[in-house]
Structure formats: structure tokens, C-alpha cells
Amino acid sequence: MQHLIRTSDFSKEEILDIFADAREFLKSKPNEILKGKIIVTLFFENSTRTRSSFEIAAKRLGAEVVSLDVGTSSASKGETIYDTVANINAMKPDAIVVRHSECGLPESLKGFVGCPIINAGDGRHSHPTQALLDLFTISEHYNGETEGKKIAIVGDVRNSRVAGSNRRLLPRFGIEVNLVAPDCFKYESDDFKQYNNIREIIDELDIIMSLRSQLERHNLTYFESLNEYAKDYCITNELVGDRDIILLHPGPVNRNIDISDEMLKDPRTKVLTQVTNGVAIRAAILKKLILNKI
Numbered sequence: 001m002q003h004l005i006r007t008s009d010f011s012k013e014e015i016l017d018i019f020a021d022a023r024e025f026l027k028s029k030p031n032e033i034l035k036g037k038i039i040v041t042l043f044f045e046n047s048t049r050t051r052s053s054f055e056i057a058a059k060r061l062g063a064e065v066v067s068l069d070v071g072t073s074s075a076s077k078g079e080t081i082y083d084t085v086a087n088i089n090a091m092k093p094d095a096i097v098v099r100h101s102e103c104g105l106p107e108s109l110k111g112f113v114g115c116p117i118i119n120a121g122d123g124r125h126s127h128p129t130q131a132l133l134d135l136f137t138i139s140e141h142y143n144g145e146t147e148g149k150k151i152a153i154v155g156d157v158r159n160s161r162v163a164g165s166n167r168r169l170l171p172r173f174g175i176e177v178n179l180v181a182p183d184c185f186k187y188e189s190d191d192f193k194q195y196n197n198i199r200e201i202i203d204e205l206d207i208i209m210s211l212r213s214q215l216e217r218h219n220l221t222y223f224e225s226l227n228e229y230a231k232d233y234c235i236t237n238e239l240v241g242d243r244d245i246i247l248l249h250p251g252p253v254n255r256n257i258d259i260s261d262e263m264l265k266d267p268r269t270k271v272l273t274q275v276t277n278g279v280a281i282r283a284a285i286l287k288k289l290i291l292n293k294i
């Protein structure tokens with residue numbers, strides 16, 4: 001049985017098959033290929049896009065979705081996540097989608113289940129479905145020609161699980177990853193070129209990925225305020241100019257901190273395309289993991 005804990009759980013060929021299915025799902029009407037299947041979502045951290053898009057994807061394929069309201073679940077009575085998952089698993093779902101603040105938690109749940117676990121974000125570590133939809137968005141924009149493209153991932157690269165998954169995934173498809181961050185958000189490794197200011201590299205870029213500062217994971221003590229941070233890290237029309245660049249952001253966007261209001265309206269900004277693609281990619285992942293389950 002296959003799980004999706006990190007993007008390396010899928011080979012390059014499997015990812016391209018997922019993209020082919022996602023492309024079809026974007027064009028086609030809802031179907032019933034997962035009719036009779038039940039997907040449980042367990043979100044121990046807040047979500048708008050990931051949770052809704054998994055639910056919509058499942059319903060578009062004819063599956064039923066049970067979303068555990070963690071706030072009113074027996075977790076509040078002291079039940080451990082492992083017991084919660086073992087009990088949900090005893091109800092025989094066909095897949096469990098889980099988001100949690102603890103890095104590595106989805107991996108450690110694998111021994112408690114008889115169905116695929118899909119990681120919908122674990123702490124600072126990984127957000128594999130987000131990285132796959134980001135790569136799909138890039139790949140569709142460039143008609144599959146990702147080799148040699150250059151991206152700058154800008155902002156809180158140290159604490160962002162989206163950055164973590166993209167750092168690992170994009171180079172497998174020939175995309176050069178550059179990281180742009182203030183010292184307090186720098187990734188502690190020499191594996192990538194790192195810059196303090198995007199102006200140092202912007203002329204070489206094809207793609208910018210802006211990130212939200214993960215205030216739930218740290219105190220922004222380095223800057224007096226997000227407005228001070230924004231002076232160097234907000235992506236604006238003035239910064240991008242007339243360059244042939246696409247701009248991504250996983251959401252939620254802090255307007256005028258991560259991306260200016262005006263740049264959010266620019267056709268080069270693909271934030272809502274990413275969200276639309278997220279439903280198709282998650283549908284393709286559900287199809288693969290549930291129908292290939294042995």
C-alpha cells in the first residue's frame with residue numbers, strides 16, 4: 001500500500017501520471033470512479049485551501065468525505081492522535097488525510113492504519129500535495145518544459161513546509177531553486193544559493209514563489225513588524241516590472257506583506273490558478289492511492 005508522506009514517495013513517472021490525470025480532471029465533468037469510497041480528513045491545524053480542495057476532489061470522484069471536527073473530538077478528552085487514528089481506521093475508511101503541527105507525525109501513523117495516509121502538512125517539514133500542485137502549475141504554464149527554469153522562493157524559507165517540499169521536488173524536474181530570505185528566515189544549509197534581497201537575482205528568474213511568514217511557529221522578533229519585513233520582501237509591480245515572470249504563493253496571502261494588492265491582480269500572478277489546480281491534483285492523488293491500494 002502506498003502513502004503520500006513526502007514528494008519522494010512518488011517516482012518522476014508517477015508524478016507525470018498524476019499530472020496527466022489532473023489535466024483530464026480539469027477538463028472533465030464529475031465522475032464516479034471513487035463511488036462507495038470513504039475519505040476521512042483530520043485537520044489538527046487550520047486550513048482553507050487544502051481541506052476544502054481534498055473534500056471537493058473526493059466528491060467530484062463520487063467518494064464520501066467525513067471531516068473530523070478536531071475541536072469537538074475526543075482529542076480534547078486526552079485521546080492521543082495515535083488512538084484517534086487507530087479508532088478512525090477501525091471504521092475502515094479508504095484514505096485518511098491528516099494535517100498536524102508535529103513534524104514527522106504522518107509518517108509515524110503508517111503503522112496504525114490499513115489505508116493510505118496523505119500528509120496535508122506536518123509542521124515545518126512537508127506539504128507534498130502543495131508542492132505537487134505548485135510544480136503542476138509551473139509545468140502547465142511552460143507546456144511541460146521545466147528543465148533549466150529558475151525559481152526564487154522568497155520569505156520564511158526556514159519555517160515553511162511548502163518551501164521544504166518544493167526545495168526537494170523542483171530540482172527533480174530540472175528547476176534551479178534559489179532562496180531569498182532575511183538572516184532570521186534563512187534555511188540552514190549550503191545546498192542552495194541564498195540571497196538577502198530578491199533584486200540580486202530577479203533578472204535571472206522565471207518564477208517567484210512568495211511565502212507567508214509562519215507566525216504560528218515563531219515570534220517575528222528580528223523585525224519590529226511585518227510592515228518593516230515587507231519593505232524588502234513584498235512582491236510588487238514596481239519590483240517585477242515588465243519581466244516575463246510568473247508569481248506563485250501557497251496561500252493564505254498576507255496582502256501588502258507578501259504580495260501587493262496590485263500585483264495580486266496582475267495576470268502573471270497564478271495564486272488562484274494554483275487553487276484550481278489543487279483540486280485536480282488532489283483528485284489524481286486520491287484516485288492513485290485508493291484505486292491502487294492492495
Ligand code: CP
Pocket residue numbers: 046047048049050051121127130250251252
Ligand atoms: N496552502 C495551504 O496549505 O493553505 P491552507 O492552510 O488554507 O490549507
